Amino acid sequence: MIEQDLDELEERSIYIMREAKEKFGNIAALWSMGKDSTTMLAIARKAFLGKVPFPVIHIDNGIDFPESYKFRDDLVKKWKLNLIVAKSEIKPEISGFSCCGANKTEALKKVMAKYKFKALIVSIRRDEHAIRAKERYMSVRDRNFKWNYRNQPPELWDDYSSKIEEGGHVRVHPLLDWNEIDIWRYIKKEHIPVNPLYFSRNGYRYRSLGCTHCTVPIKSDAKTVDDIINELKTTNIEERSGREQDKEKAYIMQRLRALGYM
Amino acid sequence: MDRIVVLGHKDHGKSTLIGQLLIQTNSVFESRIAEAKRASKRLGKKFEPAFLLDSFSEERAYGLTLDTTRAELKYKGAAYEFIDVPGHKELIQNMITGASYADSAILVVSAKAGEGFKDQTRRHVFIANMLGIDFFIVAVNKLDAVGYSEQAFNKIKGEVEAYLKAVGINNFVFVPVSAYTGENLVALSKNMKWYKGKPLLEILHGRVHKKGHGHERQAVVLLHGTVEGERERFIAGRVISGKLSSKQQLLLLPENKKVTLLSLLVKGKKSRQAKKGENIAAKLSVDVKEPKGKVLASTNADISVGKKLPAKILTVSGLSSKLQINFNGVLLGCKIGKLGRKIDILTGKPYKHGKIFAAECELELSKPIVYSSFAKYPELGRFILLSDGNFSGFGIVNNRN
Numbered sequence: 001m002i003e004q005d006l007d008e009l010e011e012r013s014i015y016i017m018r019e020a021k022e023k024f025g026n027i028a029a030l031w032s033m034g035k036d037s038t039t040m041l042a043i044a045r046k047a048f049l050g051k052v053p054f055p056v057i058h059i060d061n062g063i064d065f066p067e068s069y070k071f072r073d074d075l076v077k078k079w080k081l082n083l084i085v086a087k088s089e090i091k092p093e094i095s096g097f098s099c100c101g102a103n104k105t106e107a108l109k110k111v112m113a114k115y116k117f118k119a120l121i122v123s124i125r126r127d128e129h130a131i132r133a134k135e136r137y138m139s140v141r142d143r144n145f146k147w148n149y150r151n152q153p154p155e156l157w158d159d160y161s162s163k164i165e166e167g168g169h170v171r172v173h174p175l176l177d178w179n180e181i182d183i184w185r186y187i188k189k190e191h192i193p194v195n196p197l198y199f200s201r202n203g204y205r206y207r208s209l210g211c212t213h214c215t216v217p218i219k220s221d222a223k224t225v226d227d228i229i230n231e232l233k234t235t236n237i238e239e240r241s242g243r244e245q246d247k248e249k250a251y252i253m254q255r256l257r258a259l260g261y262m
Numbered sequence: 263m264d265r266i267v268v269l270g271h272k273d274h275g276k277s278t279l280i281g282q283l284l285i286q287t288n289s290v291f292e293s294r295i296a297e298a299k300r301a302s303k304r305l306g307k308k309f310e311p312a313f314l315l316d317s318f319s320e321e322r323a324y325g326l327t328l329d330t331t332r333a334e335l336k337y338k339g340a341a342y343e344f345i346d347v348p349g350h351k352e353l354i355q356n357m358i359t360g361a362s363y364a365d366s367a368i369l370v371v372s373a374k375a376g377e378g379f380k381d382q383t384r385r386h387v388f389i390a391n392m393l394g395i396d397f398f399i400v401a402v403n404k405l406d407a408v409g410y411s412e413q414a415f416n417k418i419k420g421e422v423e424a425y426l427k428a429v430g431i432n433n434f435v436f437v438p439v440s441a442y443t444g445e446n447l448v449a450l451s452k453n454m455k456w457y458k459g460k461p462l463l464e465i466l467h468g469r470v471h472k473k474g475h476g477h478e479r480q481a482v483v484l485l486h487g488t489v490e491g492e493r494e495r496f497i498a499g500r501v502i503s504g505k506l507s508s509k510q511q512l513l514l515l516p517e518n519k520k521v522t523l524l525s526l527l528v529k530g531k532k533s534r535q536a537k538k539g540e541n542i543a544a545k546l547s548v549d550v551k552e553p554k555g556k557v558l559a560s561t562n563a564d565i566s567v568g569k570k571l572p573a574k575i576l577t578v579s580g581l582s583s584k585l586q587i588n589f590n591g592v593l594l595g596c597k598i599g600k601l602g603r604k605i606d607i608l609t610g611k612p613y614k615h616g617k618i619f620a621a622e623c624e625l626e627l628s629k630p631i632v633y634s635s636f637a638k639y640p641e642l643g644r645f646i647l648l649s650d651g652n653f654s655g656f657g658i659v660n661n662r663n
């Protein structure tokens with residue numbers, strides 16, 4: 001896995017978040033308590049002089065891991081986060097595509113409408129998924145949350161001048177350039193708190209975190225951040241191999257994202 | 263990391279070339295290759311390396327790239343990011359988006375009968391060159407389809423070389439390849455023994471690059487907003503040149519006012535210095551209203567303030583009478599003053615008619631802005647043109663004669 005210059009990545013992320021705050025004012029970030037969105041919050045604290053100046057949204061379908069809830073509550077206190085919990089109803093008969101689509105996206109729509117956020121920071125990375133690799137740093141969604149990926153506005157240099165229609169919003173992707181291994185190298189460098197589920201217990205660890213229904217751990221003995229970095233240097237398995245969502249039918253991510261999923 | 267945009271006409275093999283480079287340098291997960299193989303099979307095709315880049319279902323079904331994407335590979339210890347762009351002329355703004363992030367370019371030109379050096383390829387070269395890319399590796403592709411003929415290679419080489427020289431590009435290398443079969447990309451192919459040069463990736467690797475602009479010593483900060491501290495407001499900006507020190511005397515532009523840098527924060531912490539590429543938060547001896555687009559610079563930096571700019575513009579869809587300019591995030595009305603002769607971006611030659619052209623001109627803005635020539639400080643010398651609110655081209659600021 002390619003390791004990039006962490007300073008350069010960090011500066012780009014800071015720039016994008018400051019631009020988003022300056023341009024849109026009323027913004028929020030999605031926080032899944034995973035490594036990426038937690039890293040994003042750590043960078044936001046640098047960009048905004050020690051605090052996170054926007055609410056963080058947890059889309060809670062009630063079936064996240066207990067470790068995640070505890071991690072969330074501890075960090076909210078430590079970093080004085082303004083947390084919005086968006087409850088999504090889980091229906092036992094629905095899973096995968098319909099679950100992520102119907103439950104998570106719908107819950108997000110309600111929150112966005114209630115608070116009238118103009119932009120939403122989402123910690124997706126290009127190396128996670130070939131569909132996410134097609135994204136812009138700032139990407140427009142219409143009022144129905146649709147991603148018109150067939151006609152994305154140009155984004156030259158570092159100018160993000162996309163227009164939003166009434167009721168629409170912009171997805172902001174400050175971590176788009178980061179690779180999985182960069183996230184872990186940065187976590188190490190900055191001593192960022194990490195959800196304990198990422199570390200090996202009984203020979204298994206979670207490499208990518210979703211909710212309990214759709215995420216399975218991978219075989220791994222990595223018990224520390226250093227172990228994880230070493231594991232990633234030589235791995236030949238994709239990060240999201242433990243995510244059921246990605247394994248269903250072809251183009252599931254494309255369909256989910258077009259409908260407003262992250 | 264080096265960023266390389268891959269340019270050329272649709273169907274000449276841009277995505278295939280990147281896909282093969284990823285496979286041959288072991289830069290892609292087996293599961294991604296397996297997914298691309300499944301997708302190829304579902305469509306009744308042989309394995310398409312391009313599907314590693316073309317991930318949308320539509321791109322695969324129709325065999326085209328809709329939008330730009332990027333992929334990284336490592337070669338002999340150095341990391342490279344390849345930017346794939348669409349070749350269709352309707353998707354030119356996506357090509358411009360991709361190319362604006364690149365340092366150099368690979369130009370893919372198919373040698374197959376009926377394909378060859380096309381208008382869209384010429385347009386890509388012209389646009390990339392205006393965006394500041396001045397090194398081109400020309401990959402003459404599909405040599406497998408012409409019996410690996412040296413003659414076929416030389417024919418394309420002659421045409422492309424003439425065009426590059428006509429538009430003022432002198433820094434280029436030619437390499438015959440077959441992207442689909444993966445020949446001359448990472449290793450030399452025994453099918454083209456007549457070729458005495460290096461494989462494509464080796465050419466890229468051997469290139470000496472990252473030249474400075476020769477004006478790196480003066481501190482220049484481009485401001486773009488504010489950040490709130492515990493008790494006070496700081497201005498936010500990015501250092502685009504030189505080094506900045508706290509307590510330094512600087513010039514605030516366009517006000518042309520001498521100011522002192524009272525405090526400086528880098529990465530959220532107090533700092534004595536900030537260097538090129540870093541985002542800063544700063545407190546000045548004066549209050550700055552509406553910082554967006556303003557500049558802090560050493561008193562001897564060569565930066566101008568004004569409403570009339572000597573520029574070179576390029577339009578991809580024509581210019582309407584309701585023309586606007588986006589200059590570092592500031593949107594202003596603008597008129598084209600003295601328009602020099604129009605250049606046909608397909609031939610590099612002057613022409614009279616048509617909406618898609620490049621031209622030297624004087625731009626007249628509705629308000630003064632801070633600028634420099636693109637050659638000196640690229641960040642202060644480039645802009646986007648909008649016609650009736652929509653993207654219609656871009657431009658760069660020329661040196662004043």
